[in-house]
Amino acid sequence: MKVILMEDIKSLGKKGDVVDVSDGYARNFLLKGKKGVEANSKNMNDLKLQRANEQKKAQENLEAAQELGRKLAAGQVEVSIKTGEGGKAFGSVSSKEIASAVEEQMGLTIDKKKIQLKEQIKMLGTHMVPVKLHAKVTAELKVVVKEEA
Known part of the structure; x- marks a missing residue:
């Protein structure tokens, strides 16, 4: 199952990464503990928009x-x-x-x-x-x- 991480997990990846994990690990640990969300089309689009917004803010901070x-x-x-x-x-x-x-x-x-x-x-x-x-x-x-x- 593909999951988008909502926070850094040491053995898995950083916040915002899309990782492929077993269904049980995703359901019982990541999704239940709100450490990740399922990587469906809506969530992937939200992630893309969030990354674009973060890049824009980083560019504004650099210019300032x-x-x-x-x-x-x-x-x-x-x-x-x-x-x-x-x-x-x-x-x-x-x-x-x-x-x-x-x-x-x-x-x-x-x-x-x-x-x-x-x-x-x-x-x-x-x-x-x-x-x-x-x-x-x-x-x-x-x-x-x-x-x-």
Whole structure:
């Protein structure tokens, strides 16, 4: 019997896969536990429409991430930190501070987890910080660290 999986099953396949299983396994486990539905023409058509919708959403998310990446790459943010004598910095600039500065200065909302700092910024000057917006989109954000007045 052909069955469309409604969730991932370790030994069988991933959600949305059409698998051929024995009638008893399909009736007693997959269909009864709502882990799959029979692969008839209506359900196959529903699956096709669902996949097309998911592809469309994925494409829209990619385009939105690319647009946000262009905006981030075109702009820059300024962050101030306290410094002592000789320009030695007290503390550092974290991804949380960069995310809030982007929201204040550029009006864009980005998650602090998407900012990929290898380590916190502890020096004054201009730094290029990678921001991973999507699996296929990584933008470079210009962060200018200045001395707090």
